[in-house]
Amino acid sequence: MIYSDQSGLVVGDTRRIPSIITGIPDLAEIRAAKDSMIISASGWRKVFAASGDEEDVSEDVSPRDLILAGIAGLNFGDFLLQSLSKAPEDTVVVVACDSRPTGTLLADALIRVLLSRGFTVRFLFIAAAPEAMAYSRLDDSADAFAYIYASHNPIGHNGFKFGLSDGGVLSADQADRLGAFFQRYNKNEDLIGEI
Numbered sequence: 452m453i454y455s456d457q458s459g460l461v462v463g464d465t466r467r468i469p470s471i472i473t474g475i476p477d478l479a480e481i482r483a484a485k486d487s488m489i490i491s492a493s494g495w496r497k498v499f500a501a502s503g504d505e506e507d508v509s510e511d512v513s514p515r516d517l518i519l520a521g522i523a524g525l526n527f528g529d530f531l532l533q534s535l536s537k538a539p540e541d542t543v544v545v546v547a548c549d550s551r552p553t554g555t556l557l558a559d560a561l562i563r564v565l566l567s568r569g570f571t572v573r574f575l576f577i578a579a580a581p582e583a584m585a586y587s588r589l590d591d592s593a594d595a596f597a598y599i600y601a602s603h604n605p606i607g608h609n610g611f612k613f614g615l616s617d618g619g620v621l622s623a624d625q626a627d628r629l630g631a632f633f634q635r636y637n638k639n640e641d642l643i644g645e646i
Contacts, residue, residue, distance in 0.1 A: 474514050475514065475518075475643060475644065476513075476514050476515040476518060476643070477640075477643075478640045478643065480515045481515055481518055481519065481522075481643060483515070484497075484513070484515040484516055484518075484519050485519060485633075488519070488610075489610075490630050490633065491626070492620070492621070492622075492623045492626040492627075493612070493620065494600070494610050494611055494612040494613075494620070495523065495610050495611045495633075496601055496602075496604065496608055496609065496610025496611075497516075497608065497609075497610065498607045498608050499512050499516050499553040499557060499607070499608065499609040500512070500552075500553060500606075500607035500608075501513045501516070502607070503607075504607055505604070505605040505606075505607040505608055506605050506606060506607055507606070507607040508552055508606055508607075509552060510552040510553055510555065510556060511553075511556075512553050512556045512557060516557075517556065517557070517560045518560075518643055518646055520556075520557040520558075520560035520561045520611075521560045521561065521563070521564045521646035522633065522636045522642065522646060523561055523597075523611050523633070524560065524561035524562070524563075524564035524565045524597070525564050525568070525636060525642065525645075525646065526629065526632045526633045526636050527544075527561075527565075527595075527597055527613055527629065528544075528564070528565055528568045528570055529632060530613075530625075530628065530629045530632055531544070531570075531594065531595055534615070534625070535594055535595075535615075537594065538569070539568050539569030539570045540569045540570075540571070542570050542571065542594045542595070543570075543571045543572075543573060543590075543592050543593050543594050543595075544565055544570050544571070544572050544573070544593075544594065544595050544596065544597060545572075545573045545575060545583060545586055545587045545590070545593050545595070545596040545597075546558055546561065546562055546565075546572055546573070546574050546575070546596070546597050546598075546599075547574070547575035547576065547577070547578040547582070547583035547586075547596070547598050547599070548576070548577060548578075548598070548599035548600065549577065549578075549579075549580070549598075549599065549600045549601065550577050551599075551600075551601055551606060551608075551609050552606065553607075553609045554577070554599045554600075554609060555576075557599050557609055557611075558574065558599050560646075561597060561599070561611075562574060564646060573586075573590075573593070580598050580600055580612065583596055583598045584596060584598070584614060584618040584619065584620075585618055587614065587615075587616055587618055588616060588617060588618030589618075593616055594615065594616050595613070595614065595615050595616060596612075596613070596614050596615075596618075597611060597612070597613055598611070598612040598613075598614075599611055600612060613626075613629060
């Protein structure tokens with residue numbers, strides 16, 4: 452188990468295999484999960500609580516939504532390869548989340564996919580969005596960030612913000628390209644098993 456020195460909260464468990472391994476959802480389930488997601492230049496968000504209740508305080512996330520988080524990681528990784536013209540092993544991605552109960556599991560799925568593709572990940576754990584964005588700008592080795600958040604939405608919601616080393620979210624053009632990648636990925640059944 453890995454604990455935060457500051458809060459004592461569990462950051463991750465390298466021995467735990469995510470529940471998606473025991474029950475892989477089919478493509479129709481993934482599409483249904485994706486269809487409930489709002490995808491915009493300011494971020495991607497939906498109710499990630501497994502119950503579907505936006506007021507649910509549980510940390511449980513459904514296998515289909517964990518797959519969506521993995522697709523987001525795969526998608527962002529490929530976007531970075533195309534945008535930065537750097538090899539994955541030379542690319543550092545800062546990942547952080549807000550304190551919502553589902554954030555750590557979503558970060559776990561996204562991080563595992565980025566690591567499997569060879570990216571270096573710096574997981575800040577729970578941090579405010581401006582803090583994560585500033586970190587990606589001020590650390591000369593950081594190339595990009597993924598922030599898991601839900602802003603003012605009820606506690607069962609969560610989502611993703613993406614940006615580069617300038618510390619800001621992607622431009623509208625970049626966000627459109629990233630969104631187009633995402634639409635393509637969730638139609639590929641082979642990716643579900645890979646994730």
